[in-house]
Amino acid sequence: MAGTWVFVEQKDGNIRKVTFEMLAEAKKFGDEVSAVVFGKGVEALAPEFAKYGADKVYVADADVFGEYNTGAYVAQMVAMIAEYKPNAIMFAHTFNGRDFASRLAQKLEAGLATDVIKAEISAGKGLFTRAIYAGKVLAKVEITTDPILATIRAGVFEVVESAGAGAVVKPAVVATAADVYQTIKDFKPTVSARPELTEAPVVVSGGRGCKGPEGIKVVEQLADLLGAALGGSRASIDSGWLGHELQVGQTGKVVNPNLYIACGISGAIQHLAGMSSSKFIACINTDPEAPIFNVSDFGVVGDLFKVIPLTVDELKK
Amino acid sequence: MKVLVCVKQTFDTEAKIELKDGKIAEAGINLIINPYDEVAVEGAIQLKEKNVVNEVVVISAGADKAMDAIRTALAMGADRGILIKQDTAADEYARAVALAAVIKEENPELVLAGHVAADDGSSQVPTRIAEILGYPHINVITSLEIADGKVTCSSEADGGTQVTEVSLPAVISSQVSWNEPRYPSMKGIMQAKKKPVSTVDAVAADNKIKIVEYALPAAKQAGIKIEEDPDVAAAKLADWIMNTAKAEIKK
Ligand SMILES: Cc1cc2nc3c(=O)[nH]c(=O)nc-3n(C[C@H](O)[C@H](O)[C@H](O)COP(=O)(O)OP(=O)(O)OC[C@H]3O[C@@H](n4cnc5c(N)ncnc54)[C@H](O)[C@@H]3O)c2cc1C
Ligand SMILES: Nc1ncnc2c1ncn2[C@@H]1O[C@H](COP(=O)(O)O)[C@@H](O)[C@H]1O
Numbered sequence: 324m325a326g327t328w329v330f331v332e333q334k335d336g337n338i339r340k341v342t343f344e345m346l347a348e349a350k351k352f353g354d355e356v357s358a359v360v361f362g363k364g365v366e367a368l369a370p371e372f373a374k375y376g377a378d379k380v381y382v383a384d385a386d387v388f389g390e391y392n393t394g395a396y397v398a399q400m401v402a403m404i405a406e407y408k409p410n411a412i413m414f415a416h417t418f419n420g421r422d423f424a425s426r427l428a429q430k431l432e433a434g435l436a437t438d439v440i441k442a443e444i445s446a447g448k449g450l451f452t453r454a455i456y457a458g459k460v461l462a463k464v465e466i467t468t469d470p471i472l473a474t475i476r477a478g479v480f481e482v483v484e485s486a487g488a489g490a491v492v493k494p495a496v497v498a499t500a501a502d503v504y505q506t507i508k509d510f511k512p513t514v515s516a517r518p519e520l521t522e523a524p525v526v527v528s529g530g531r532g533c534k535g536p537e538g539i540k541v542v543e544q545l546a547d548l549l550g551a552a553l554g555g556s557r558a559s560i561d562s563g564w565l566g567h568e569l570q571v572g573q574t575g576k577v578v579n580p581n582l583y584i585a586c587g588i589s590g591a592i593q594h595l596a597g598m599s600s601s602k603f604i605a606c607i608n609t610d611p612e613a614p615i616f617n618v619s620d621f622g623v624v625g626d627l628f629k630v631i632p633l634t635v636d637e638l639k640k
Numbered sequence: 641m642k643v644l645v646c647v648k649q650t651f652d653t654e655a656k657i658e659l660k661d662g663k664i665a666e667a668g669i670n671l672i673i674n675p676y677d678e679v680a681v682e683g684a685i686q687l688k689e690k691n692v693v694n695e696v697v698v699i700s701a702g703a704d705k706a707m708d709a710i711r712t713a714l715a716m717g718a719d720r721g722i723l724i725k726q727d728t729a730a731d732e733y734a735r736a737v738a739l740a741a742v743i744k745e746e747n748p749e750l751v752l753a754g755h756v757a758a759d760d761g762s763s764q765v766p767t768r769i770a771e772i773l774g775y776p777h778i779n780v781i782t783s784l785e786i787a788d789g790k791v792t793c794s795s796e797a798d799g800g801t802q803v804t805e806v807s808l809p810a811v812i813s814s815q816v817s818w819n820e821p822r823y824p825s826m827k828g829i830m831q832a833k834k835k836p837v838s839t840v841d842a843v844a845a846d847n848k849i850k851i852v853e854y855a856l857p858a859a860k861q862a863g864i865k866i867e868e869d870p871d872v873a874a875a876k877l878a879d880w881i882m883n884t885a886k887a888e889i890k891k
Contacts, residue, residue, distance in 0.1 A: 334799060393767075393777070417798045422779050425767035429736065434848030437762045450852070455760040459657040460664060462760065463853040504776040508792065509803040519799065525887050549881070550890045567782075567817055568796070573653065573758065574675075574816045582885040593653060603885040604863075605877065611867060618860050621880045624867040633874030638881065638889050 325407045326355030327444055328381070328470075330423070331372070332415040333362060334391075338371060340522050341415040341477040346375040348480040349413060352444045356487065357381055359403070359412075361396055363389035366491065373489025375482070380489050381407070385496045391419045392505050395498035397427050402497040404431070404470060411444045411471035417521075424474050433468040438577075440479045440600070444471060457573050457596035477521045478579030479600075513568050515553075520569065523552035525582045526598070528571055531558035532587020532608065532627060539564045541631050542586045548638055554578065554598075556588045572597035586627045590615025607631065641786075642695045643684045644743055645718065646753040646766065647677040649702055649709040653758050659854055673709045674761075676754025678716075680814045682821040683784060684752055685717040692786050695719050697746060701726040701738050701842060714832035715824030721835070722746075726842035731849050736768035738842035744773060748809065750791065755780045755813035766813040776806035779813045 327349040332339040342358070349356040357379040358372035369380040381403065387395045400423075404412075414420035416438045428435035440461075441452035449471035453462050466472070513519075520526060527546035529539050539559065546553045555565040557572060571578055573596040583601035588594060590606070590613055598604070605621040606613075607630050616622040623630055651657075652670040659665065673681070687693040698713040700706045701724040710721035724738050743751055751773075753766040763779075770777035781793040782801075792805045796815055824832070864880075866873055881887050 332798070339798075418780060418796060419798055421763045422767060425764040426771050426777075428764070428848075429733070429768040429771035432733070432848070434731070434733065435762070435764060436849065437764060453762075454857070456651065456655075456657050456664070457653060457758065458857070460659075461855045461857055462851055463855070465850045465852050466848070467850075468848050504806060505778065506805045507802060508805055510797065510800055511802075512800040548890055549887050551887075568801070582881070582887050584881075599860075605880065605885070607877075611865070616863075616865055619865075620863040621877065621884070622863060622865040623873045623877050624865065625870055625873050629870040630874050630877065633871050634877050634881075637875050637878030639891060640878075 325409045326357060327352055328357050328359045328409040328412040330412060330414045330420070331358050331360040332417055332420060333360065333365065333368065336365065336368060338368065339415060339417070340482065341475065343375045343482045344477070344480040345413045345415065345475050346372060346377055347483040347485070348442060350376045350485060354410060355379070361388040361399060369489055369491050373487045374484055376485040376487040377489050378487050379492050381492045381494055383494055383496055385498070387498050387500055387503065390507055392503045392507070393422055393426050394502040394504045396423050397430055398502040399496065399498040400427055401430060403494050406494060409470050410446055411449055411473070414474045416474040416476050420474050424472055428472050433470070433472055434466040435472040435474070436464050436466060437474045439473045439475050442473060442475065449473060454600070457592060458599055476577060476579065513566070517546065518550070518552045520552045520554055520571070520576050520578055524580055525549045525551035526554050526571070526578050526580045527551045527584045527586065528554035528556065528588060529559050529565070529586050530556035530588030531562070533559060533564065536564050538587065538628065541628060544635050545584065545631050548635055556594050585615050586631065588615055589613045590618065641693045641750065642697065642746070642748040643687065643693050643750045643752060644746055644748040645677070645680050645684050645696065645698045645713065646739055646751065647681065647698050647700045647709050647713055648674045648754070648757045649700060649706040650674040650757055650759040659856060662854060664854060671705065671708065673712050674754050674757050676756060676758070676814055676816060678821040679816050679818050680752040680754055681713045681716055681718060682819045683814060686819065687786070688717070697722065697748070699724060699739060699742055701730070701735050702728055707837065710837055711832050712824060714835045715828040716822055717828060719835065721837035723837060723839045724842050725839060730842070731847040732762045732764040732768060733848040734845040736765050736772060737845040739765070740769045740772035741843045742840060743769065750808060751775070751811040753811065753813045755815055766811050770811035773811070775809050775811050777811040777813070778804050778806060780815045781812055782815050782817045784812060784818070
């Protein structure tokens, strides 16, 4: 059995942090750990994975892998699984990761645990914890189908450096343009000087209590001082104060930062589903009865328009 | 053109969850159509109103009570329903197999679904269905257009938004921002009672995963709550941010 594989999440050579989180976690299972990277011109990334303990780095480098597309990626992975027989494969629970893993799992008629927050993998058996019902229940699922497949939530595992051999393996490229069935017509990257929500160590979010774009500006001041990602509740997104990609919650993104600061957010269950597993939570809210206080480690009853600028001044001292 | 919409009956998102005998207690829980599936139903009805589609069929796999979810979709404006009787303990593999078998029989040009079920959802079923049927798929869409045997959708993507085109037949899963689902009208509810719904048994398929345990997350410890003058509160908050949460300050 060729140990645990971690599928690398990268775009244009930029590797997502969750990849390193998965590598560090996979090391704990004691078996061989490999990074698997698909893309175009990605071989140069190999030493990056060795830094986080990858014993091997499988590199499938070809034009057809230039952009994520389900058909070609699945065809390639199926061939590599048959050739190298990994015990388990971990994917990131990103849009691409869950798309890839689901179609692969069905092709292999295998089980798949998605959005995993805890993992234990041994030979032929995976035990995974998933947060379901908007985070209100934890389900432990067992997978014994071959290989064991899971998608992992970003931010739940710690990045730990450890030297690995990082031996590059170049499997035969079997996927061709004929495997591609989705044509990507356009891709608009989110342009922001701030870190991305799911990767940021600090997230500062604004809700309806911001009352408008002016209030969001106040929240942004705090976010930028902390080098934080900016987020929002559905109320502030539906009001058009923030872009859709910044919604935190059940229908938005699930974030897992070290620190989450909720400003003018009541803490509806659908919002909590997206942030309640953050390590530290603070809130600023005028209503002492707001449910957000129930999940906050530090809550300020007060007006964000007054408290935030003063907090910014204090932090600058 | 015919559209099939997969609707799952789920717990109301506001429901308080309790465990009983190691299982999630269902008694007293309000059941609804999965909110993402409601958006898919709305999308299908709008395609019919634009004359792109002439029949909207809703299918649901589950217990007898899933009939309520089908009736709600019919009241919104779907034409016909199919209830696939299946143990609600069926996993995403078994559900995809059961749904795909009926979809194959119906042979629609388009299959719509939600991108995730709000209860124990896994974001797998639509993609699994697509694989079984050999159809292309697009997930988490926020707009959809059909022309010349192709479907083009905007969707959420990692680090941005994307426009993707695939040929029909295809499986498409929705994000809630695609549209605003309508409330069934009184007339719709009356008409739904007369609309045809057939019932079939799910094809046999074994689960691929096993749930070994349910647990409630540990209740959070009550934190600090302060109600003081803004300057005092700000000083305390700043101190907590720096010394307890240990966030870095970018001066
Ligand atoms: C199926 C479904 C999915 C959903 N998905 C999501 C999701 O992904 N994410 C999400 O966020 N919501 C989601 N929602 C919506 C959710 O139920 C709430 O409506 C939403 O989170 C409320 O946003 P809010 O807290 O900003 O607004 P409100 O609930 O209106 O709260 C505003 C808060 O601001 C406080 N406030 C007012 N003025 C000030 C001030 N000057 N200073 C400080 N505080 C002030 C108020 O006391 C109040 O607590 C979903 C709902 C459904 C039904
Ligand atoms: N039992 C079911 N009956 C009908 N549709 C389902 C069922 N389970 C899942 N689906 C569809 O698949 C989508 C994603 O579900 P899931 O993969 O479980 O998160 C749902 O939004 C539904 O559209």
